Amino acid sequence: MIYFDNAATSLYKPAHVKRAVMDAMEKYTANPGRSGHIKSMEVAEKIYDTREAVKEFFNGSNHEVIFTKNCTEALNLAILGLLKSGDHVIASCYEHNSVLRVLEHLKSIGVEVSIISSDLYEFADNLEREIKENTKMVICTMVSNVTGEYSNSEKIGEICKLYKLIYLADGAQASGHMLVDLKKSNIDMFAFAGHKGLLSITGVGGLMVKNGIELNPLMFGGTGTDSENLIQPKAIPEGYESGTIPSIPIISLGAGIEYINKNFLKIIEKEEDLSKYLYYSLKKLNFLTIYSKCDTKNVVSFNMKNIDSSYLADVLNEKYSICVRAGLHCAPLIHKKLKTTKTGAVRVSIDFNNEYLEIDKLVLALKTIYSSLT
């Protein structure tokens, strides 16, 4: 089996992460932040350590970390928590439905939405002309989950700073795969998933919120603080983490970040090399239409002539045990731009666990499939 669906989730969790989970199931099963006893405090300390590790990893010392169940919840919290009727928001056409469907909902309550249809890196160059008096927020993914293109986050951050706009970056595909520096890029809010590049188990994501930003909560409930008060407290993170937090997934995230910190340069170097090799290997096949660029971050999407992407993905799975993802990848507007709404595209997404030989096998499979069809 060859796994090329790392943009959906990383398949191989480091032994360090697995050990942390096994350890946590023995020692850290109590409820942090609810009681004052030793078992609760031990877990609370692990959660605190992970919050600090997240801040350091993304260079967000002026940010707080709100843990969520996934990146989608983090994006919903950032967008629904900030925007009100009459506000204007600018987003790229590369955004995922976890942004686009939220914006579509907000349109119905009077939020104005502008979508910039340029290539992702040029989003920054087209941003200024879209800014209006009521613009409050700019949303741009750091890396496209469809093409592997990346945004010019430093320039976006500069413009947002100049115009006093809140810059929300979707880090789902960037986290763990490239250097993300919230301070340098002036990112106000940053959403991440644990189970992709950060190598945690599923069940955790997070939103990093710069100090001073006020959000409305997505949900209400017990915070372990100020329990007498029926009004949801607005302290970050407590007021935004109602109910029992996913402590064991969070502990696994801490271990994932520890692993990455120790191996970051090696991971990035290998992923860059594999990305280039993948891109050029597929680019050589003249029966493919490639939607990615040569400096892609871990993702190459393509179609084979007029073949439906789902059919091709099924053949790769069933005949060659190669796992890729077909369809629209929950990002419909970029497919509209690529004119692939009907066919979708086949997405190959690697991580540092992949090997050159696996890419060679993919190329061979595609050649064989193509020749059997013609």
Add this chain to the structure above:
Amino acid sequence: MIYFDNAATSLYKPAHVKRAVMDAMEKYTANPGRSGHIKSMEVAEKIYDTREAVKEFFNGSNHEVIFTKNCTEALNLAILGLLKSGDHVIASCYEHNSVLRVLEHLKSIGVEVSIISSDLYEFADNLEREIKENTKMVICTMVSNVTGEYSNSEKIGEICKLYKLIYLADGAQASGHMLVDLKKSNIDMFAFAGHKGLLSITGVGGLMVKNGIELNPLMFGGTGTDSENLIQPKAIPEGYESGTIPSIPIISLGAGIEYINKNFLKIIEKEEDLSKYLYYSLKKLNFLTIYSKCDTKNVVSFNMKNIDSSYLADVLNEKYSICVRAGLHCAPLIHKKLKTTKTGAVRVSIDFNNEYLEIDKLVLALKTIYSSLT
């Protein structure tokens, strides 16, 4: 160390659950419901099996299961998803802040809220007189997290059926500790936590929704279905599980339910015996005020004379390594009824892993503390 904080979370996870998590970290790390390849389908099958196991466990064959991150998200989804300005809702004073703070928020947008202050079992007897023309929903916890009292769910269900009201039951404390039968009790929506009586790791809860009930989603995003459409689909569960679901916590929940199914009678019998033993052992201590009743479900709360509950819990933790929870337990209105808002109460919550000897040790510790204070 003696652990008496099972109402917050169960400390000891069965070997069967731990093995399932370890197994899942090897085999089931792909993203279910996102791609069509073998690794994704294998996880999807495990998730499907767990949904079916949940339905069967709670006898909810007419319900669908929406997996959430915890019970709080499930309650928020049920309440915020259903109620609109102008609706009336009736709840018990035993509800947790995961209900009360949601209702407090809804008051500000024009939802009418009635709270019934009777004892929990008598909620049913007092319900009918509170029903108005615009009453839409009745919310009642099955077991109080403060006193261990239980509700008369069959009678509540009958009344709700008669008046065509939606009956939402909070099963956080009931699940895994007593027989819950959605059909028999005519429960329309049922919220549960995985990590308490159902013995899963943290990171998963769920809302069971009777077929035909329509809800607005709490958040928007990728559902792996109908990706071209910017409008959030309303299919249950997909439309309410945006983003990557907590697949590994869900798999652990499946294993927890398997374990309980095999041992349910033994678990319930032991917990009933321990509950009685705990109640009568503490009742004998005339320097305690007990807030629970003799047929309590796993919880006894009390105070010692005029001593602040947090102080007493700290002494139990530090000097006797006994873990209990003090304060208001995120349920302020029942503390108001008990007149314990200022002091809080000490809560002892057992599960089937506790032993009689541990209760004896608690009694001894309380006697020693009391005599040292007088």
